[in-house]
Amino acid sequence: MLWEEEIPGGAHWSGVLRRGVVLRLVAGGDDANVAALFYSREQPLERYNMADTLKAQHIAHLTTGCVCYSDMGRILCSITADTCGWHDPLCGLTDSTMIAARYGTTRFQEQRNQRFVSGRDAMLVELGKYGLNERDLVANINFFSKVVVDEAGALQLAAGHSRAGQYIDLRFEMDTIVALHAGPHPLATATKYAPPAIRLQARRGTPPAADDPCRIRCPENARGYINTERMYSS
């Protein structure tokens, strides 16, 4: 273990994860949700791209074997383990209007650090620490949340999907700025703002071998690794 840290429920976090490090996200309670965004540390204009991630792998959910693509045909991180089974890449963030309507209005003056922070505000704060702003706020991942799309296109958040202690491992393939918010999913129906904490555990990983499950999942991913490895070749 390189380091370990807890994001309290409702709080936000950012940091740099180096190529080769595995970040484990552990759900601190049932029905967890953590919004996540990824940017290249070297050139943050290169960033996680929902559409390219879905198209390359023909998926509308994320789990073991899937990778998170940048908009430049490279892999920011790979999902090397997942005990939850389904993570939502579609539904975006909460905003302050939605949070106030659903959970009530709070202010630091009264609620102190128990105030209800929206996903959009959380991300704007973390991105601002790297000179990034709303122009950089692209579609995010909601880890630990499952959203099913029916034949007519309707979105349904699966109730009771994630359980305390479930985890997902992200192996970083590029030096990456990671921004996280341990906040409610935008489609959550609970009337109480009580998102569980998320535990972060960073470990040194091993480079993806020729038969790495993420690499061999599909020919697209094999090419994604080639693009990524070319950038780091020296």
Place this chain on the structure above:
Amino acid sequence: MKGLDEVVPAGEPWMGVVHRGQSFRIVDLEGNQAVDTLFYNAGDTAEHYSAQNTIQAQGGIYLTTGTVLLSNRGNAMLRIEDDTCGRHDTLGGACSAESNTVRYALEKRHMHSCRDSFLLALARRGQGTLTKRDLPSNINFFMNVPVTPDGQLRFADGISAAGRHVQMSALMDTLVLISNCPQLNNPCNAYNPTPIRVMTWDPA
């Protein structure tokens, strides 16, 4: 305000302003063309169409008549008033040289792509205020990208046809950015990119 009526060949970008209250129509002239489209608040381009805000608010991923296209700040930008195609895509994004290397083959990098059209249009606009930073997930009008209940994404044959159109009314002054898709590698446009017609007009 003077209306616009232009034909945009496949592989070309198009930019124009639709003023608040005006109607905006895109016609799929020959059928099954993919029209990659972004909308910006013409007065403050950091505000733009947001797929996530839009699908959250309507509780579904496909766009059709009645859909209100929302911005990243949660404001209503345009409303779809008429749609003879029936379903438009919010998830597939734009093709790019780089994603083409992943999706098809490394040597496909040099084929024309929507993102190259987007970038050229933004560069030609010349104000320097819109760059690659301002390319969020776009709409693909006339494109059929179904999601299955088990979480798979499919690129299905198109459901559009020659002459079908989608028509919106602008709820704010909107800058439109279109790439008329040049993709030759998948069935999104039946492997045959074709022209579109774009029209704006004042309310009657």
